[in-house]
Amino acid sequence: MAKEPAYLSFFNLKEEPFTTSPNPRFLYASPLHHVALQKTRYVVSAKKGLCVVFGDTGTGKTTLSRLLYQQFVDDGFTTALLTNPSYPTANQLLRTIMQEFEYPRFGRSYKASLDRLKEFLYQQTTQEKNTLVLIVDEAQTLKPAMLEFLRQLLNYETNEQKLLQMVLFSQNELRVRLRRAKNFSNRIVLKASLENLSLTDSREMLEFRWTVAGGKKFPFTSDGLEAIFDYSAGVPRTQVILADNCLLAAFLKKQKQINQSLVAEVAKDQEIELAT
Ligand SMILES: Nc1ncnc2c1ncn2[C@@H]1O[C@H](COP(=O)(O)OP(=O)(O)O)[C@@H](O)[C@H]1O
Numbered sequence: 001m002a003k004e005p006a007y008l009s010f011f012n013l014k015e016e017p018f019t020t021s022p023n024p025r026f027l028y029a030s031p032l033h034h035v036a037l038q039k040t041r042y043v044v045s046a047k048k049g050l051c052v053v054f055g056d057t058g059t060g061k062t063t064l065s066r067l068l069y070q071q072f073v074d075d076g077f078t079t080a081l082l083t084n085p086s087y088p089t090a091n092q093l094l095r096t097i098m099q100e101f102e103y104p105r106f107g108r109s110y111k112a113s114l115d116r117l118k119e120f121l122y123q124q125t126t127q128e129k130n131t132l133v134l135i136v137d138e139a140q141t142l143k144p145a146m147l148e149f150l151r152q153l154l155n156y157e158t159n160e161q162k163l164l165q166m167v168l169f170s171q172n173e174l175r176v177r178l179r180r181a182k183n184f185s186n187r188i189v190l191k192a193s194l195e196n197l198s199l200t201d202s203r204e205m206l207e208f209r210w211t212v213a214g215g216k217k218f219p220f221t222s223d224g225l226e227a228i229f230d231y232s233a234g235v236p237r238t239q240v241i242l243a244d245n246c247l248l249a250a251f252l253k254k255q256k257q258i259n260q261s262l263v264a265e266v267a268k269d270q271e272i273e274l275a276t
């Protein structure tokens with residue numbers, strides 16, 4: 001494991017509050033994150049099929065996908081999470097899904113494997129009353145043939161419900177492609193969008209993460225928070241990186257407060273320009 005940074009004891013923290021790893025414990029449910037969670041959970045539990053969450057880079061898609069995965073597993077759903085879905089062939093994607101569902105009973109051909117998966121989904125849904133979920137992160141990297149493959153899986157259904165529930169997380173560029181891929185986009189039951197945070201939400205997010213990390217007195221002053229917001233243009237990932245660098249800088253100066261001038265100094269060192 002990596003060595004803990006020296007500022008932890010200086011600030012009386014139990015763990016790092018501002019790492020960029022997609023740890024769902026650190027996800028602050030902004031109004032948009034909350035809505036995205038509600039929509040995806042609804043589509044999956046009502047077995048309606050497909051939900052897509054869009055958002056630019058750094059808006060919390062990967063973190064949210066990990067949180068959903070955990071929640072679905074806790075609900076007792078059989079859940080697969082694909083973090084890097086740019087498979088070269090549909091057969092590889094199919095085999096990965098079967099493996100993730102712990103049902104690696106591949107057939108001799110692609111078609112035979114697909115039949116097995118279909119049987120499995122049908123048996124699980126109708127006899128075991130199980131819910132099966134496929135979560136795909138970085139869905140903008142799915143090749144057209146893979147989208148077509150997923151569309152096929154969405155065709156599997158009984159009279160009442162889909163056999164496989166799907167949640168895709170994607171950068172906004174997929175929206176344009178989907179406009180042309182009508183066959184696929186017609187199957188989207190709900191869409192959700194993640195956006196950059198407002199100033200209020202940025203503050204709440206940083207404070208929330210500080211508390212989760214065991215922090216007591218929050219070190220950022222109001223103008224320090226505003227500076228973080230200005231330099232990051234509201235992008236959560238940039239805020240987290242900047243906030244982390246500020247903790248280190250404050251520690252090196254043996255200074256417990258992080259104000260606007262310290263944030264500006266750190267941003268300059270990091271070559272983060274003010275968004276104009
Ligand atoms: N709502 C949020 N609450 C807390 N941290 C967030 C939030 N949104 C994004 N982050 C943080 O920003 C960074 C990037 O998030 P990530 O989920 O990787 O975004 P994306 O996948 O959309 O690029 C991570 O450190 C993540 O924890």
Ligand SMILES: [Mg+2]
Nearest residue numbers: 061062063138
């Ligand atoms: Mg991501």
